[in-house]
Amino acid sequence: MKVKNMKIVYFFAGILLLAGCQAPSKEPNKEQVHQALKVEVIQPENLHPSFILKLPGALEPNESLDVYAKVKGFVKRIHVDVGDKVRKGQVLATLEAPEMDLQSTADLARSQQLEANLAVSKQRYERIRKVSQNQPGAVSALELEQAYGNLLRDSSAVQESRFSHRKTAQLKEYLVVRAPFSGIITSRNYSIGALIGDTGIPIFRLVENDRLKLKVTVPEVHAQAISDSTRAVFSVLGLPESSFEARVKRNAKVIDPVTKALALEFEIPNQDGRLNGGDYADVQLHLRRERPTFFVPQQSVIHSQSGIFVLGLNDRQEVQRIPVKIGQELDGKVEIFANLTGEEVLLKKASEEIINGQKVQILK
Template sequence: MTPNGNGELDAVYDNDLPKGAPPRRSRRGLVILLLVVILLAIAVYSGIHGRIEAEHVLAQTTEASAVPTVSAVHPDVGAPNEELVLPGSTQAITDTPIYARTAGYLKRWTSDIGAHVKKGDLLAEIDTPEVDEQLRQMRADLETAQANLKLADLTAKRNEDLLKTRSIATQERDNAVGAQAAAKANVASKQADVARLERMQSYEKVYAPFDGIITARNTDIGALIDAGANSAARELFHLSAIDRIRVFVSVPEAYSRAVHPGDKAKVTLDEFPGEAFQGILARTSNAIDPASRSLLVEIDVDNADGRLLPGAYAFVHLSLAKPMKSVTLPSNALIFRKEGIRVAVIHDGKADLVPIVIGRDYGDRIEVVSGLQATDDVILDPSDSLITGTAVRTEAPAPVGAPK
């Protein structure tokens, strides 16, 4: 070995290597090349793995965002409904308009609104000059017909006597008898006309058909009264009997089997706070109204003191024979489909559209008497496209103290 330079020293080293072994410079190049290949493989692997991981994360994010996030609530458990309170309206036990039966001009009236009248009391009087004139003429025609009948009777009797002596022919006797029969028929016809006009004349006076209160007067002195011959008749008075009051209320179909005629009921009104009027369930319509899905019920209440007025808004308290368990939930949880009312309940992370039976409507909340349990998770504000089997994610509740 000589210190002349790196080349000579390397030559000496290379000469020292055994025969068949690669030179030291070649081995170092192979190592460097191998390291470069390994580094390139690691870089390629890292790039491919990073891209695959990013695509996987993107797929998971896309799938997660496709699942709608919904808000869910549990229905509130209501107490047993031992009493059902429903809105109703009051009506008089008997209520009728009063019309004129003859045409003319109103001569006078005797009762105004609010007047208490008895059956048969005079309410108004109508001046009917045309009817009076027709009656006078018809009575004169009746007298003429009666005179003709008297003459026909005498003629028929005389001809009957003459026929016995063969003084006249049988034909003449028969003619006299026929004239007598025609005269009788004419008298009967005139009598019927006179009776009809006398009835029309009696309609000049308008009487109360039952005991009650005048609630409307739609005419005045001198007004033209048309009995409906040329146009629709106009109501003169309106009469109501309020010694008993009928209260009509619509009972939801779910409670229709719990009400029966003869049951007791209470009626309350806002103008009588803290006071209840006792009534009896008189009758039901025995049919469910397909539009409102309710049963029409009539409650009769004694009103001898006249405190209750027809047309008032009232609340009817019905005692149910069998208490019914129910739950309430917000009204924005309802889904209206052609099959009926549904709510969306979450089962195993998926929506399930469940049919329900509605009880009372409280405005912002709805009573459900069948189809839901208190432990069900009901979706609020469900979308119109929501169907059974749709995957949903429940919105996490806000932490305590978080701003709303």
């Protein structure tokens, strides 16, 4: 019985001991719950650095053209083939059109006949005119007018015939297809004897490969950094060990409304033929903006689904999200574009967990 009572005493003593160990916690201090977040702040830096912008580009021939025949005819002779270099005005192909030869012969015969008629009309008019002058009344005025009218009619017919003959001769010249500029033949689509008509298929493809155009599109955010002295250094996949340099030749100066980019062209001499039109190019543009821009540490920028922001503070030390656009990265800093003055106070380390309007405490 005594042992049983001792167990009961020990049991209640243990309960009291546990209760004593669990001292009631104090109610949390409301000031601690709402204590402002301590943050480091910075101001945007106004810098004016040079930078390199890497973009894709494409090499294209300075001139490229599909060569068509101006008239319908059969291919009589092909003078060049794919890969041949040609000079401006060089004969590329000769066509033949038998009906055109017949028309030319007919026009010539008609022209000769009309010129003979004109000679007779002229002689008759001169004879009647002289008789009228030397023997007044011997020839009626009506007869003189008729002779003069016949002369004018035959003269007009001769002029029309001559024009028709010249037109046929001009069309016959079109049977000889010539190169509009110096370049290389890159394709041929017809053989001797083929009929060239309204098929819409060119006879040749001609490109000027001695000069190339490097085409690059620059994003809108960098458009103001382009100048007439902008330099490009580029390489192509076929010559990875070589680099080439060029300066801007043509600047569209207008942002494309669809791509929101600026089109540039660089002219590349290629007399040695090392480069090919159609090559893909890795381009480095050496740029410097017209005026300084703002830079902040990379950790000061938030990239979220709703946009890109930096976190600024107002006079009451409340957080305000400022939308920005991103430019170049430079030594751990990033270029930002926004409606800033440079006097803004920004959080050095931004976080999406910091909400708009939240009060913070600046670390000294």
